[in-house]
Amino acid sequence: MAATVTTSASHWKKLAAEVEIPTRAFIDGGLVEAQGGGTFDCVSPIDGRILAQVAACGAADVNRAVAGARAAFDSGIWSRRSPKQRKAVLLRLAALIDQHREELAILETLDMGKPITDSFTVDIPLASECIQYYGESIDKVYDEIAPTGPDAVSMIYREPLGVVAAVVPWNFPLMMAAWKAGPALATGNSVVLKPAEQSPLTAIRLGQLAVEAGLPEGVLQVLPGDGPGAGRPLGLHPDVAMVTFTGSTEVGKLFLRYAGESNMKRVALECGGKSPQVILPDCGDLEAAASAAAWGIFFNQGEVCNAGSRILVHHDVKEEFMERLLRTTAEIRPGDPLDPGTRFGAMVDKTQMDRVMSYIDSGRDEGAELRVGGAAAEVADGGFYIEPTIFDKVTNSMTIAREEIFGPVLATIDFSSEEDAVTVANDTIYGLTASVWTENIDRAHRMARAIRAGVVWVNTFDAGDIASPFGGFKESGFGRDKSLHALEKYTDLKAVWIGLRASAPGASA
Numbered sequence: 001m002a003a004t005v006t007t008s009a010s011h012w013k014k015l016a017a018e019v020e021i022p023t024r025a026f027i028d029g030g031l032v033e034a035q036g037g038g039t040f041d042c043v044s045p046i047d048g049r050i051l052a053q054v055a056a057c058g059a060a061d062v063n064r065a066v067a068g069a070r071a072a073f074d075s076g077i078w079s080r081r082s083p084k085q086r087k088a089v090l091l092r093l094a095a096l097i098d099q100h101r102e103e104l105a106i107l108e109t110l111d112m113g114k115p116i117t118d119s120f121t122v123d124i125p126l127a128s129e130c131i132q133y134y135g136e137s138i139d140k141v142y143d144e145i146a147p148t149g150p151d152a153v154s155m156i157y158r159e160p161l162g163v164v165a166a167v168v169p170w171n172f173p174l175m176m177a178a179w180k181a182g183p184a185l186a187t188g189n190s191v192v193l194k195p196a197e198q199s200p201l202t203a204i205r206l207g208q209l210a211v212e213a214g215l216p217e218g219v220l221q222v223l224p225g226d227g228p229g230a231g232r233p234l235g236l237h238p239d240v241a242m243v244t245f246t247g248s249t250e251v252g253k254l255f256l257r258y259a260g261e262s263n264m265k266r267v268a269l270e271c272g273g274k275s276p277q278v279i280l281p282d283c284g285d286l287e288a289a290a291s292a293a294a295w296g297i298f299f300n301q302g303e304v305c306n307a308g309s310r311i312l313v314h315h316d317v318k319e320e321f322m323e324r325l326l327r328t329t330a331e332i333r334p335g336d337p338l339d340p341g342t343r344f345g346a347m348v349d350k351t352q353m354d355r356v357m358s359y360i361d362s363g364r365d366e367g368a369e370l371r372v373g374g375a376a377a378e379v380a381d382g383g384f385y386i387e388p389t390i391f392d393k394v395t396n397s398m399t400i401a402r403e404e405i406f407g408p409v410l411a412t413i414d415f416s417s418e419e420d421a422v423t424v425a426n427d428t429i430y431g432l433t434a435s436v437w438t439e440n441i442d443r444a445h446r447m448a449r450a451i452r453a454g455v456v457w458v459n460t461f462d463a464g465d466i467a468s469p470f471g472g473f474k475e476s477g478f479g480r481d482k483s484l485h486a487l488e489k490y491t492d493l494k495a496v497w498i499g500l501r502a503s504a505p506g507a508s509a
């Protein structure tokens with residue numbers, strides 16, 4: 001395995017031409033067509049080329065996959081294995097992901113258009129790290145004994161739920177799958193993974209690699225298909241004990257409804273965001289803040305749930321900050337995702353590109369000032385590219401400040417006091433992440449506590465570690481991915497109460 005990204009575009013283009021595209025669902029240890037034979041076009045946003053026809057799973061496939069996953073769970077072949085044995089399998093899976101790093105990176109980039117450097121150095125290694133982390137963790141977490149009186153022992157166990165449906169989006173396909181499958185499998189559940197229809201490829205390979213690593217057949221099923229066809233029947237299925245979802249707030253709400261209409265399955269939701277980065281007048285490093293502002297929105301073409309899509313900047317430092325922000329942004333150009341020099345790639349598909357362009361129109365129409373970008377970019381015939389775009393003179397009531405664009409569009413908003421900044425930062429339905437740039441430690445603490453978000457960074461943006469939890473407040477969802485806390489949501493607590501017969505004082509056996 002190469003430790004750093006291969007620098008030649010020709011290497012990746014050759015791999016892109018040669019890589020085998022997985023096209024079928026992965027059920028009970030084997031690749032299978034969708035029942036009824038339906039398929040959908042898997043289109044590469046790099047050039048609009050159809051990569052393959054992929055199985056379009058529907059309700060019949062969901063029934064089959066859930067039945068297999070449930071049978072595997074009930075058999076105990078995984079759910080009752082010792083934590084140490086589960087750990088060994090997950091560590092082998094992490095190692096296999098590392099061994100297949102180039103293949104998985106090229107599939108990810110072909111499928112969703114992100115730069116190959118990001119796929120190779122971010123997505124795939126972090127997916128492997130996540131599986132490794134949960135493998136390593138699971139033989140180190142203890143159950144509890146409650147502090148009852150001497151006439152009883154109450155043992156508190158964490159038990160796996162059963163079949164967990166993991167429904168994930170297209171922006172970090174393998175990484176999101178790993179965030180769900182890692183802790184769900186570590187705790188002994190069976191998992192039915194539904195990747196987004198825009199990016200099914202690495203999920204299918206994950207299923208195959210898991211079996212190669214020793215995961216029993218049926219414990220991880222993978223169903224490519226769209227939301228209404230495959231996601232909905234999973235949400236409504238009476239034998240699915242939990243849905244762990246990452247995606248839009250709109251679809252997150254549907255899963256709550258599906259749960260209410262079916263078996264009251266548990267639901268964990270990682271949804272959208274409209275994250276503010278607040279630049280205070282006592283920011284100690286405006287250059288770092290400007291760089292974080294640019295990359296906070298332009299990394300992954302802005303297709304990031306916690307993208308820093310609102311910059312709140314104090315009047316006193318506004319001019320200097322904007323000058324630095326525009327200078328950094330001028331260096332970020334859309335390019336060929338298969339070229340390792342490219343840092344900004346293609347939008348995932350035509351639909352998403354059109355959606356982002358319509359938000360750019362709304363920014364212009366509602367009176368924001370376009371400072372840079374605002375147009376489609378020409379990179380490759382048939383591909384879907386947009387220029388990094390910055391609007392200034394935005395008010396928080398404009399559509400581009402309120403709705404999640406999920407693209408490379410930054411809204412800059414002025415403020416004049418700390419209180420104003422907190423009010424505007426919190427004036428959103430979302431609460432995923434935020435950042436505060438200040439040298440004043442009192443202010444940093446005060447604002448970090450006042451902003452309603454699941455993660456607040458101080459003097460940095462989008463920093464993280466698998467050991468630190470991630471997830472939102474408000475309509476950004478509930479439940480946490482990453483860290484040991486993620487294990488909690490894939491288990492139920494069981495108390496086993498044992499009454500003890502009091503022995504007579506002085507009696508001995």
Ligand code: NAD
Pocket residue numbers: 167168169170171172194195196197225226227228230231232235246247248249250251252254270271272273304305306404406432471472476477
């Ligand atoms: P989406 O909500 O459209 O789709 C997410 C998943 O839900 C996909 O697998 C899709 O097929 C499925 N789905 C769609 N409609 C469905 C329906 N009617 N019933 C059941 N399932 C359905 O989101 P997307 O466009 O794939 O991804 C972008 C969204 O994901 C953004 O809103 C982004 O903020 C969010 N996201 C959140 C996080 C986080 O951790 N909070 C991380 C990444 C992405």
